[in-house]
Amino acid sequence: MFVALEGIDGTGKTTLVSMLTKELEKGGYRVFATREPTERFHVPEDIVKSRDAVSGLSLFFRFTEDRFVHQREISEHLEKGEIVLCDRYILSSMAYQGVLLEKYFQSRAKTIGWMSAVSDAIKIRPDITFYIDVDPEISMKRISRRGAFTGFEEKEYLSAVRDFYNAISYEGKITLDGSGSVEKNFKEINGILTDRIRQ
């Protein structure tokens, strides 16, 4: 089973992946925990931080290229019968880069259509994608506790990313409220996964 976790920065995805890994392993399952971008992804910080349409285009291809290689690794683990937990996958590109590409396409539907077509190169798809929905106001407070940069522009961008995440319908997407504790989301996800595994 292939499970992806999605959401804007500061939603607790990384903590959730490690909590879920421990719990599933305790239950006797073999787990491959992974993330995107992978360590193969080397893009200058200024391009990642840039908010123009050209960077959006470049980043969409680069993240997709990273995923194109990553999917092979994921598929090898799935073939061994492991549960794959992935911190970010296709929806991250659609939401983060979609916001930038929309400036070029000038239509959300066209942007999503184009991104879906390019993403056809990615054949290994999650069975379930947990999208943790949270207001950037809350998520940015969590990030600032980690000592990262926060700013008005960043909040505006993350709000637009959040809108995109919510606008995209994607097979197997389950939306969870991320305004509460990480523990609460852990229990919800663990419950859903345990049910699915037993089916």
Ligand code: TYD
């Ligand atoms: P993140 O998981 O937040 O990594 P870190 O451990 O460094 O906090 O991912 C880094 C950033 O990359 C994050 O802001 C989201 C962005 N990103 C995209 O814009 N598109 C993508 O396709 C992916 C996978 C990540």
